[in-house]
Amino acid sequence: xINKTIPLIPVRYYLRLLExxxxxxxxxxxxxxxxxxxxxxxxxxxxxxxxxxxxxxxVQYCLSYPANHDLAFELGRSLHLxxxxxxxxxxxxxxxxEHAIKLVTRYFSLIMPSFKASIHYNEQNHMELLIEPELVxxxxxxxxxxxxxxxxxxxxxxxxxxxxxxxxxxxxxxxxPRHLPKFKHLTSAIFHFNALHKxxxxxxxxxxxLDYKLPLADxxxxxxxxxxxxxxxxxxxxxxxxxxWIESVLMNAYQMPTLAECxxxxxxxTKTLQRQLRKKNTDFNYIKKQVIIVRAKQRLExxxxxxxxxxxxxxxxxxxxxxxxxxxxxxMSPEAYRDQLLF
Numbered sequence: 001x002i003n004k005t006i007p008l009i010p011v012r013y014y015l016r017l018l019e020x021x022x023x024x025x026x027x028x029x030x031x032x033x034x035x036x037x038x039x040x041x042x043x044x045x046x047x048x049x050x051x052x053x054x055x056x057x058x059v060q061y062c063l064s065y066p067a068n069h070d071l072a073f074e075l076g077r078s079l080h081l082x083x084x085x086x087x088x089x090x091x092x093x094x095x096x097x098e099h100a101i102k103l104v105t106r107y108f109s110l111i112m113p114s115f116k117a118s119i120h121y122n123e124q125n126h127m128e129l130l131i132e133p134e135l136v137x138x139x140x141x142x143x144x145x146x147x148x149x150x151x152x153x154x155x156x157x158x159x160x161x162x163x164x165x166x167x168x169x170x171x172x173x174x175x176x177p178r179h180l181p182k183f184k185h186l187t188s189a190i191f192h193f194n195a196l197h198k199x200x201x202x203x204x205x206x207x208x209x210l211d212y213k214l215p216l217a218d219x220x221x222x223x224x225x226x227x228x229x230x231x232x233x234x235x236x237x238x239x240x241x242x243x244x245w246i247e248s249v250l251m252n253a254y255q256m257p258t259l260a261e262c263x264x265x266x267x268x269x270t271k272t273l274q275r276q277l278r279k280k281n282t283d284f285n286y287i288k289k290q291v292i293i294v295r296a297k298q299r300l301e302x303x304x305x306x307x308x309x310x311x312x313x314x315x316x317x318x319x320x321x322x323x324x325x326x327x328x329x330x331x332m333s334p335e336a337y338r339d340q341l342l343f
Contacts, residue, residue, distance in 0.1 A: 009049060009050055009051070009112070009113055009114055010046070010047050010048070010049060010110075010113075011042045011046055011047075011050050012046035012047065012083070012085070013075070013079065013112075014050070014055065014058060015042065015043060015046055016078050017058070017062065017071070018039070019078075020071060020074055020075060020078065021062055024065075024068070026062075026065060028058075028061070031057070031058065031061050035054050035058070037050070037054065052114060052137065055114075055141065056137060056138050056140075056141040059140065059141045059144050059145075060138070060140060063140060069177070069178050069179060070177070070178075070179040072144045072147035073148075073151050073182055073183070075148045075152075076148040076149065076151025076152040076153075076155060077152075079152040079156070080159060081159055081160070083152075084110075084111050086225055086228055086229050086232065087103075087104070087107045087111055087229060090107070090222060090225040090229060091103060091104065091156075091160070092160075092214070092216045093216055093217060093218045093219075093221045093222040094214055095213065095214060095217040095219070096210065096211055096212060096213055096214060096217075097157070097160065097161070097205065097210050097212045097214070098210035098211065100160065100214065101119060101127060101129055101205070101210075102119065103226075104117060105117040105118060105119050107229050107233070108131070109233065110229060110232055112149065113134065114133065114135050114137070115131055115134055115145070115149065115200075116132055116133075116134045117129060117131050118130050118132075122204075125207050126204050126206050126207065127204070127205045127207075127210055128202055128203070129203040129204075130200060130201075131146075131153075131200055131202075132198065132200035133145075133199050133200065146172055146173060146199065146200065146201055147174055147177065149201060150170050150191070150201045151183075151186070153170065153201075153203060154170065154186055154188070157188070157189070158187060158188055160214060161209075161212055165188050165209055166206070166208070167188055167189070167190050168188060168190070168203065168206070169189070169190050169204045170191050170192070170201060170202070170203050170204075171195035171201065171202040171203075171204075172191065172194075172195060172196065172200075172201045173194070173195070173196040173197075173198065173199045173200055173201070174193060175193060175194055176193040176194065177193070242273065242276040242277055242280065243277060243280045243282050243287060245266060246266075246273075246277070247287055247290075247291060249262055249266075250262070250287065250291040251291050256288070256291075256292070256313070256314050256315030259273065259284045262284070289325075289329060292314050292329070293326070295313075295314060296310060296322075296326055296330075296334065297330070300334055300337055300338045300341070301341060307323065307334050307335065310334070311323075322334070
């Protein structure tokens with residue numbers, strides 16, 4: 001089975017969540033003992049990593065208390081630019097909002113590696129920032145993170161512009177929350193719920209807002225901070241078990257990524273990734289085949305999705321191509337495999 005306990009996510013944001021939980025009189029020590037987390041160690045070193053599994057258990061525990069339905073909102077409100085370490089400092093020294101958003105996109109994996117950010121410009125020349133999950137998460141945890149990121153984004157933009165801006169829009173895939181009035185009290189941003197077909201959020205900014213000049217712009221300081229950000233991105237994969245990383249990425253991605261996409265996620269070149277895999281006596285295609293058969297069997301066993309839907313999810317252009325590959329790997333067709341489960 002795939003190892004889903006690889007440390008990936010900086011603990012610093014969840015320390016903020018812990019502060020909120022403690023302020024509400026909720027004890028978490030039993031959970032930390034279960035997850036084998038030394039909280040004092042993480043407090044001392046907030047850039048240490050925890051796994052998706054640990055994060056999901058922590059979020060599930062927090063939301064098991066009905067009064068915590070607004071916890072993601074409050075977490076987002078507590079996250080200022082300074083919360084994002086070097087990336088936050090780099091944002092402050094950008095020349096314009098447009099430059100700052102592009103920088104966020106470039107280094108988003110240093111902020112929240114379990115999500116990815118991308119931008120494009122629509123027909124009105126407005127910038128659209130799209131933030132989507134990089135890994136599969138349980139729905140409860142996924143919606144929690146989408147809400148917290150959206151609110152933090154609003155908080156950070158208003159922090160940059162001192163709230164002297166016109167309205168902009170944030171679209172979310174999550175349902176309308178019970179604490180909707182809290183969103184209506186946020187300035188400038190207009191939130192739209194159940195507005196995206198895929199999990200994530202989308203921010204739209206007009207050219208007027210993009211051109212807004214930031215007061216702390218400093219090109220020399222920005223270059224120095226960016227160099228350190230680039231070093232941190234390289235450190236993410238230094239000394240890691242590349243086959244285990246690739247396995248985890250392929251197993252948890254919403255759609256099966258290519259070698260180049262995996263290399264980009266791991267902040268290395270395709271040649272470097274291939275070389276590191278060869279050192280472990282394996283290669284990308286072998287790992288991908290093993291993951292495909294595991295994921296395919298799980299989908300056939302645990303869902304009623306059509307063969308075509310499963311084929312698309314696993315990166316195949318047609319159900320016939322998927323069926324042929326599955327038969328080679330499993331010794332029977334996908335339909336036959338699913339049928340045998342009924343007996």
